[in-house]
Amino acid sequence: MQEIDHSSSGRQLTVEQLLHLKRLEKPAPEFWSSFDRDLQQKQLKALVKPSLWARVRSVLFPRVAVWAPVSAAAGFAAVGFFALPFDADIDLGPPLAHVEEEEAGPVEMAAAAIPADTPSVETAPAVTPRTDAKFVVDALVPDQVAQGGFRTETLPQTFVASSETSAHYVVNAFTAGVPDHVAIPDAVLEF
Amino acid sequence: MHLSRSVTKTIAADPAHARDADSDAVIVGRVQAGDVAAFDGLILKYRERLYAIIYNLTSNREDAADLTQETFIKAFRSINRFKGKSSFFTWIYRIAVNTTYTYLRRNRLRRFFSFDHMHEELAPSEVLEAITAKSNLPREGALKELQERLNEALQNLSLKHRTVVVLFEIEGMSHQEIAEVMNCSVGTVRSRLHYAKQQLQTQLQPYLS
Numbered sequence: 520m521q522e523i524d525h526s527s528s529g530r531q532l533t534v535e536q537l538l539h540l541k542r543l544e545k546p547a548p549e550f551w552s553s554f555d556r557d558l559q560q561k562q563l564k565a566l567v568k569p570s571l572w573a574r575v576r577s578v579l580f581p582r583v584a585v586w587a588p589v590s591a592a593a594g595f596a597a598v599g600f601f602a603l604p605f606d607a608d609i610d611l612g613p614p615l616a617h618v619e620e621e622e623a624g625p626v627e628m629a630a631a632a633i634p635a636d637t638p639s640v641e642t643a644p645a646v647t648p649r650t651d652a653k654f655v656v657d658a659l660v661p662d663q664v665a666q667g668g669f670r671t672e673t674l675p676q677t678f679v680a681s682s683e684t685s686a687h688y689v690v691n692a693f694t695a696g697v698p699d700h701v702a703i704p705d706a707v708l709e710f
Numbered sequence: 711m712h713l714s715r716s717v718t719k720t721i722a723a724d725p726a727h728a729r730d731a732d733s734d735a736v737i738v739g740r741v742q743a744g745d746v747a748a749f750d751g752l753i754l755k756y757r758e759r760l761y762a763i764i765y766n767l768t769s770n771r772e773d774a775a776d777l778t779q780e781t782f783i784k785a786f787r788s789i790n791r792f793k794g795k796s797s798f799f800t801w802i803y804r805i806a807v808n809t810t811y812t813y814l815r816r817n818r819l820r821r822f823f824s825f826d827h828m829h830e831e832l833a834p835s836e837v838l839e840a841i842t843a844k845s846n847l848p849r850e851g852a853l854k855e856l857q858e859r860l861n862e863a864l865q866n867l868s869l870k871h872r873t874v875v876v877l878f879e880i881e882g883m884s885h886q887e888i889a890e891v892m893n894c895s896v897g898t899v900r901s902r903l904h905y906a907k908q909q910l911q912t913q914l915q916p917y918l919s
Contacts, residue, residue: 532840532918534910537860538879541766543833544826544857550775554757558779565783 727797734798741789749789752798753782759881760806766876767810767869769861770824777813781806796890803891811869821865828857844917856917863913871906874899 734755740748760781765774785802792801814821830838830853838849845852864872873892877883878899885903889896911918 532837534907534914534918535879536834536837537856537914537917538875538910540828540833540837540856541860541864541880542762543829544765545829546761546771546826551757554761554775554779555753557775558753558782561779561783562786565787 730799731797735794738789738792738794738798741786742792746786749786752785752802756799756802757782760802763803763876763881764806764810765826766864766880767807767872768814769865770822771826772824773813777810778806781809784809800887800890804893807873807891814869823858823861825857825861828853841917859914859917863910866913867906867909871902871909874902875906875910878903 734752737748737751741752757778761774761778764777764781765771768774768777781802784805792798830849838853841856842849842852845855847855864875867875870892874888877888877891878885883891885896885899888899892899
């Protein structure tokens, strides 16, 4: 009976057998817990962090609203330029009407109706007199339905502006238990 | 990359593949519809396979973990651009391979090994005996030595040759699936595999003779 040769020279391995051993290289089971945790953190960061294009755009074009009409106009001009034959007489139509910008006037504040005997502090006169204005006061009141929440409620008190040219700036105060707004003419802020 | 009809038919003809692709398509549809939590199902399904591919391409477990996570984040960010022309599995494998390529090209000079544990208890006994017999070291030492030589030999291959070997011999993918992932023809996959095995044969000669 022929003896079985167990010597090492009889065992021939193949490249494939050796490569298949690479399948046995695996991380420990606990590796996946930290993997999932890290991935979740990276996903959250990815959601917060803007994409590369968004970052580039914010640097190059900080005010998109300013650039958008400029770039759109440039685009239309470029298309128009190439669409028209070069030797054609180009009629651009009537010139656009000159638009003048108005200077913004000073901020106007309507004067609160205060008692006649209350000393008033004179301030700079308003540029244009206001005839009539009503300010309706909003307030936050507890919401009876949603516990702990608040809702806005329009209160019936209004301040009616006078037709006087002077403006009085009055500080309102909220005092505990007093639903009305109390005007404190002495505490006038001068602007 | 546009998937050719013949490849589509071949993949679709395998019932297991078709079922798998269908279940992925359902989950992808849900994610695209806004159910972002559904993406977790895809992560659970593919994380080990993607990790294994990237680990075998990089021979570094820390890099493999980072790159696998990066792959999922990229896939999640661009999920709405996935139109279903290829299977989700092919799409995400392609992202993984390209992400790894980019990383390896940028870090060509700063490379070092960091191995996962080799579970020798799962190895065929005749292979273990042959390895131990060829080495002067005890079994554990012999396997460690082999692990180093094997990873070195793989790293000495070019990226593309290493990829075909990893995807075919280690991951068990078909030539057609590899061609899809690598965006090349089946013939190119075969020729790269042949050349890569020749190179590995030379480098691993002490273990083969």
